[in-house]
Amino acid sequence: MPATVLVLVETINDYLPILEHQGFHLILAPTPTERSQAISTYGGKIEAVLTRGPLGLHAEEIAALPNLKIICVIGAGYEQVDLQAASDRGIRVTNGAGVNASSVADHAMALLLALVRDIPRADSAVRRGEWPKIMRPSLAGKRLGILGLGAVGMAIAKRAANGFDMSVSYHNRQVRNDVSYDFCPTPTELARASDFLMICTPGGLGTQHLINKQALDALGPHGFIVNIARASVIVTADLISALEHRRIAGAALDVFDAEPQVPDALKALNNVILTPHVAGLTPEATQGTVELVGQNLLAFFSNRPLLTPVELPPAIRRAMR
Structure with a gap:
């Protein structure tokens, strides 16, 4: 009997036949109402869940799925998946780290240029019949700081260094010995060493609010920041204040704290560019991520090693009553 997969992701319908052709039975539940109804109606049949980082899968939902065996996350981030609840039940978790790195890097550079x-x-000025001659900075020769030098950060670094003659610095949990880029020991020091600051680190508690008022002030009034990672990495109130008072020159954001809601203060600013969390949404990346999900599912249900397992915390043994 084919495994039943609950699909919570709303942007991959064109590529779901990949999973169906592999023999999986899919239940589509892309809205909160459909999600709740699907878990309530089919909870006993669901063996796998396909989600993405911001959508996650919560502890109470995991508890309502008694036959759940594996959670597959589209993309690298899994910040809203309750890893402890999964570990306690022996449920495996996978992600799509690196698959959409090229697409995200393209969008990051497009945001930076724009x-x-x-x-x-x-x-907008030309469409209004205006012809302003506004002098703006060049990218060539500038200093790019990358917070999080994983697959996405590396793809951005290569584009910046090789395509725009930019010098690259980075801050990471660990120094990378396989790159020649300069390492900065703290996010604030990285910001101080940058003209442009790219946020590429995963979300979650480990990276929450790494960029605050101190780091933004270090970036300075001529500095620009681009976030294609997770909004939680930046203190939003501090960012808005820095933008309003021109303590930094501008920001381009693809991620927000309460998507799809965006603070009105950000919408009102003319030194901000906003996109609706689409950095990784290309046909190439989407097909690749769904293919990886299929490979992980086939591996799991065939008792073979997972391709991209997520490390889980130790299970908590609860005392018997």
Whole structure:
């Protein structure tokens, strides 16, 4: 009998036949209402869940799925998946680290170019019949700081260094001995060493609020910040204040604290570019992530090693009553 997979992701329908052709039975539940109904109606049949980081899978939902065996996360981040609850039940978790790195890096560089060169405002002015001659900085020769030098950060670094002649620095949990880029020991020191600061680190408690007022002040009034990672990495109130008072030059954001809600204060600013969490949404990346999910599912249900397992915390043994 084919395994039943609950699909919570809303952007991959065109590629779900990949999983169906592999023999999996899919239950689609992309909205909160459908999600709740699917878990209530089919909870006993669901053996796998396909989700993404911000959608996650919560402890009470895991408890309502008695036959759940594996959670597959689209993309690298899994910050809203309750890893402790999964570990306690012996449920495996996988992610899609690295699959969409090229697409995310492309979007990050597009945001940086549009922000620094002020493309949206120039476009709007021409459409209004205006012809402003606004002088904006160049990217060539500037200093790029990358917070989180994983697959996405590396893809951005290569584009910046090789395509735009930028110098690259980074901050990571650990120094990477396989790169020649300069390591900065703290996020604030990275910001101080940067003209442009790219946020590429995963979300979650380990990276929450790494960028705060101190780091933004270190970036300075001529500095720009781009976030294609998770909004939780930046203190949003501190960012808004820095933008409003021009303590930094501008920001481009693809991620927000309460998606799809975006603070009105950000919408009102003319030194901000906003996109709706689409950095990784390309046909190539989406197909690749779904294919990886299929490979992980086939491996799991065939008792073979997972391709991209997520490390789980130790299970908590609860005393018997």
